[in-house]
Amino acid sequence: MSTPSPIVHLTERSLWEEARARGTYEISTRGRTLQEEGFIHCSTRAQLPSVAAFLYGSYDGPDDLVVLVIDPARLDVPLKYEAPAPGAEEFPHIYGPLPVAAVVDVEPWG
Numbered sequence: 001m002s003t004p005s006p007i008v009h010l011t012e013r014s015l016w017e018e019a020r021a022r023g024t025y026e027i028s029t030r031g032r033t034l035q036e037e038g039f040i041h042c043s044t045r046a047q048l049p050s051v052a053a054f055l056y057g058s059y060d061g062p063d064d065l066v067v068l069v070i071d072p073a074r075l076d077v078p079l080k081y082e083a084p085a086p087g088a089e090e091f092p093h094i095y096g097p098l099p100v101a102a103v104v105d106v107e108p109w110g
Contacts, residue, residue, distance in 0.1 A: 004072040007042045007079075007092045010052050010109055012063040024097035025068070030055045039080075039093040042070065047091060052109065065109040070094075074102035 011027060019025035028037035043051045048067065056065060072079050077096025083089060 005044070006104065007070045007072060008045060008048050009040065009042045009068045009070060009098070010048065010056065010065055011068060012061060013066050014063045016066055016068065016106065019098075020100050024099055025103070026097050034097060039095045040098055042092040042094060044092070047089070067107040067109050068098075068103045069105035069107065070098065070102050071104045072102075074099070074104070076102075 009025075011025075015027050016025065019027075025040070026034040028034050028039065029041040034040055041051075052065075059065065072092075075094060076099060077094060080093050080095065081090040082093055084091070
């Protein structure tokens, strides 16, 4: 059985630091929580540059952006690959809080 490829999530460093203290990360995407959206938006490595440009292209916030590298095998909630529209590219979505233990690396972005 092959190991699933890591997925990634781009976020602000302060949000990740808060999650580390809490034990779970619950931000869906820029400006939206897991509770508001219903899942956490993620991407593959190949999808990350276009996602970053779309969400943070004009980002001039006080925080550094970081890439959370997530091991799908460590998730204790469902992971689904879904397209935003019929026929569109599928993106990984985490349906529940992301346990900090599932984040195997944190990389600087940009």
